[in-house]
Amino acid sequence: MCRGEPNPIGNLSNINQVGYINSNLVNETKSDQFPDLSITKQLYTLNDTVHLHLMLNATRYNELTEWFIKGKNMFNPLLILHPTLLHPFSRGNLSLASTNIDDPPLIYPNFLDSNTTDLVVLMAGVNHVLNMLNTNSTGFGDFELLDITSPNCLPYDFKTEAYWNCTMKALARPTGQPVGTCRMGTDPMNNDVVNERLKVFGMNNLRVVDGSVIPTITAGDGTTTNVMMAEKAAYYILYDTYFG
Template sequence: MDKDMWQVIPMLLRPESTGTIRLASSDPYTAPLIDPKYFSKIQDLNVLIEGTKIGLALSKMEAFQKLGSKFYAAIFPGCEQFTPWTDEYWGCFIRHFSSTIYHASGTCKMGPSSDKTAVVDPTLKVYGIKGLRVIDCSIMSKIVSGNTNAPAIMIGEKGLDLIKADWPLGKR
């Protein structure tokens, strides 16, 4: 196809749904059981539906119309039972077509020992396991509103400082 194209991809910056990661067995080589529980909170779906409608409205603006912008109006497979372009239709489409942006975080939350959901302490040490730290974006209890690269670097640098402070040569 020799055509210019553009697309709007609404993404959740602050999803309300939270999933789980559980051990499948005591065997460390067994893959964990991961259930992201996408859209377990209806608000997440509603936000993406509104984002989709904003994208459609954008496509109808005069500037895009001057360029001959046209909405690809094929019915999405699996959503034929819904009236096209309604919230119900967009909800079906989003459930089939949405994806993450691969910035996983929050699986080893940092927090005080009084927080039963915290995995690591403020020095990034895993509660109850001597000699183990987690030094990546999994310690963030909430994902940042953007790319996780800079926070990952910051966490890594801070983790390095914490390790060096605990290292025997660092305690002179």
């Protein structure tokens, strides 16, 4: 996060600028030409009491971090650049809490802690952002990098690798598009839940139609994928009703 005066080129909108890069650190199954990180730009004007507060309500940072961000924004515009993992390696799990359908499920996201590869790739995103801030051609203007880390990371010197690793674990947040808990596949013995027509294995008239059937997360926003899936499911249901 930075404070300062943006130049006109960098002041296009609050949040509608996203770039994609390849860290060249891992190659899961795809060619190196595909990105594994995105960089989202958010620019908040001086004393922004609307958009900044909405962002803070969504991220739910600790009180000290939130207080610090609001305090800086009272006297300076803020630029926030978010590196985001497009293909995280970490895997969480979900299970039933009991046989009572009213009990919420047990969800263990395991973000970052379960796989060091994600931290390495995310650190590459942080370094890319730092390089961007030192490049005049990006149009971000004259900004000062701010230390807004969690209180747990205060023992580490600002901008060191230990500092960034601690800060990433403390402040990283999901984008709200988890997938894979009811993944599509061909083998229910391999934890696949639905078939290619979105029908739950072992059930005659039950389908799952949402992002949970996607085996691995998409690089872009998942909304379009879910809409397409719903359209396809509607076709399947109509076809099975009249011709099945």
